[in-house]
Structure formats: structure tokens, C-alpha cells
Amino acid sequence: MDEQIKTLVVDDEEGIRLFLTGALSGEGHAITTASSGEEALEYLRDIAFDLVLLDLRLGGRIDGLRILQAVSWRWPQTATVILTGHGTLESAREAILEGLDAYLIKPVTADEVRTIVAEVLKKRRQQAVESKSSDPLSQEESPNVLRRGDFLVDLEKRQAELRGHPLDLTDSEYELLIYLMENDNRPVPPPELVKVVRGYECDYLQEARDVIKWYIYRLRSKVEPKPSSPRHILNVRGAGYIFKA
Numbered sequence: 001m002d003e004q005i006k007t008l009v010v011d012d013e014e015g016i017r018l019f020l021t022g023a024l025s026g027e028g029h030a031i032t033t034a035s036s037g038e039e040a041l042e043y044l045r046d047i048a049f050d051l052v053l054l055d056l057r058l059g060g061r062i063d064g065l066r067i068l069q070a071v072s073w074r075w076p077q078t079a080t081v082i083l084t085g086h087g088t089l090e091s092a093r094e095a096i097l098e099g100l101d102a103y104l105i106k107p108v109t110a111d112e113v114r115t116i117v118a119e120v121l122k123k124r125r126q127q128a129v130e131s132k133s134s135d136p137l138s139q140e141e142s143p144n145v146l147r148r149g150d151f152l153v154d155l156e157k158r159q160a161e162l163r164g165h166p167l168d169l170t171d172s173e174y175e176l177l178i179y180l181m182e183n184d185n186r187p188v189p190p191p192e193l194v195k196v197v198r199g200y201e202c203d204y205l206q207e208a209r210d211v212i213k214w215y216i217y218r219l220r221s222k223v224e225p226k227p228s229s230p231r232h233i234l235n236v237r238g239a240g241y242i243f244k245a
Contacts, residue, residue, distance in 0.1 A: 004030040005121065006047070010040040010054035010067060011083075020053060020083070023110035024117065037062025041070055048075050051121060053113075056084040068100060073187060073236050079124045081116060083108065148181045149245025151223075151232075162223055172197040173219045180233060180243035187239035216241060 007029040009020045017033045025031055032049070034040040037058045043049075044067070052071055056064035064082060071078050085106035101120040104112070144156040150163045160167040160177060169177065179196045180188060190208035195201060197215050202208040216235075220227040234242050 004028055005051060006030050006032070006049045007051045007053065008032050008034065008040065008043055008047075008049045010034045010037070010052065010058065010064070012036060012055065012057075012059040016055070016083075019110070020113065023113045027114055027117075036060045037064070037067055040067050044070050044074055049078050050124075051079045051081065051117065053081045053083060053117070056082055073234075073239075073242055074185070076185070077124070077128065079120045081120060083113070146178065146181055148184060148243065151177075151181060151245060153178060153181070167222055169219075169222065172215060173222065176215055176219055177223070180241065184243040184245070187236035187242040189240040193241065212241075 005028050007024060009017055009024075009031055010033075011017050011020070012035055014035070017035070021031045021033065029051070032043060032047075034043060037060050040052075040054070041062065044052075052067065054064050054067055058064060058067075064084070068080055068082075071080055079101045081102045081104065082100055083104045083106060101123070102116050104116060144154060146153040146155055151160070152162075153160045155178075158174060160169055160174060167177075176193065176197050179193065190212045191202045191205065193212045193215070194208045198211065202211065216233060217227075220230050220233055223232055224230045232244055234244055236242050
């Protein structure tokens with residue numbers, strides 16, 4: 001029996017939640033529903049869904065774009081589809097920048113939803129296979145190589161490169177980069193990073209933030225094209241720092 005597709009449906013209208021649940025339940029989806037952005041974030045904190053299908057306007061403080069940001073930071077392999085009756089060109093652009101897979105304008109039929117969802121999931125599976133086949137970490141001959149996008153680290157030689165150019169890192173900067181790369185599926189809290197670079201448990205969050213921000217600043221100055229607008233080492237407000245290749 002095929003493994004079920006874990007799907008989160010987020011909409012503040014009960015009728016839409018029931019419609020999407022009915023459209024996908026018979027297609028191998030295990031459906032979880034959320035009636036607000038806040039409820040959706042609670043689920044996304046701990047669950048790696050295969051698909052998130054959501055409205056842009058959710059009637060609360062947290063809208064669909066905020067949910068897309070959370071998925072991009074926490075679960076970058078999760079497919080996302082917007083289904084909305086309030087679409088604009090600007091909102092579409094913003095959603096695409098957050099890694100949206102498909103954008104549907106209501107009303108839609110159940111068949112249209114099933115077709116788009118199948119296409120999105122197929123594309124994601126193909127991308128995962130291609131990524132795995134080209135990743136040195138999946139190759140037996142390269143067990144000591146860590147690669148994320150243009151970043152490559154020889155763990156045995158303790159040498160890091162960016163787009164083929166060696167990075168001149170201190171020991172603490174090297175350890176910080178490695179840890180962020182190895183944990184690129186989640187924002188890492190400041191106390192956890194302080195232990196990496198300083199070797200001690202920091203019990204006070206504000207102290208940890210003050211300590212680690214200088215290490216982040218120095219690392220960014222060596223790996224970011226424009227440190228003031230970082231692309232690779234991002235601050236996730238209230239959560240910590242996350243690495244993006």
C-alpha cells in the first residue's frame with residue numbers, strides 16, 4: 001500500500017475546507033485542516049507535510065503569505081498551493097518569491113484541484129530524485145564532503161568553498177557554517193549556536209542573541225554577496241538563524 005500524502009488545508013471558510021478535503025481524500029491524501037493562520041503555524045512547528053494548500057486571506061493576524069514564509073523556512077521540501085478568491089498580480093509575485101508551486105483563483109472544480117496537486121507533487125518528487133543523485137553526500141565515494149548549493153566543505157581537511165573559491169574562516173566561523181548547513185531544515189536558536197562557537201550552555205536568551213550576532217555578522221561578511229541583505233544566513237524573527245543555499 002502506498003504511503004499517504006500528508007496534506008494541510010488552511011482556510012477560514014468551513015465550506016472550502018470540506019470541499020478540498022472531499023476532493024483529495026480519495027486520492028491518497030491524509031488531510032489535516034486549519035481554520036486560521038495561527039492554527040496552521042502550530043501544526044507546521046512539528047509536522048513535515050508533503051503539501052500545504054491554503055487561502056491568501058485568512059481573516060486573522062497571519063495571512064497566507066506568512067504561512068508560505070514559515071513553510072519555506074521550516075520545511076523547504078513541502079509543496080505549496082494557493083487557492084484564493086482575492087488574487088492580485090502583486091500577491092502572486094510575493095507568493096512566487098516565497099517558493100509557491102501553484103496559484104489557483106476561485107472558483108475551481110474538484111478535478112482542477114486534483115490535477116494541479118498531482119502535477120505539483122510529481123514535480124517535487126522529480127526534483128528530490130535529481131537533487132539526491134547529484135548530492136555528494138549520497139555518494140559512497142564522498143562521505144567527507146558536505147554540499148549545499150554553491151557551498152562545499154571538505155570535512156576531513158576542514159576547508160570550505162563558495163562557488164569554487166576557498167573561504168578564509170576562523171575556527172568558530174567554520175563550525176558555525178557547518179552547523180547551520182547541517183541543520184538547514186530549521187531555524188537554529190541562538191543558545192544552540194552559542195554552544196557551537198563558544199562551547200558553553202547559555203541560559204539567557206538575550207545574552208545568547210548578543211553573543212551570536214557578532215559571529216553571524218563576521219560569517220556573513222565572508223559568504224554573502226551583500227551582507228546587509230543576506231541570502232544564505234537568514235534571521236527568522238523569534239526563532240533564530242537558518243541557512244539557505
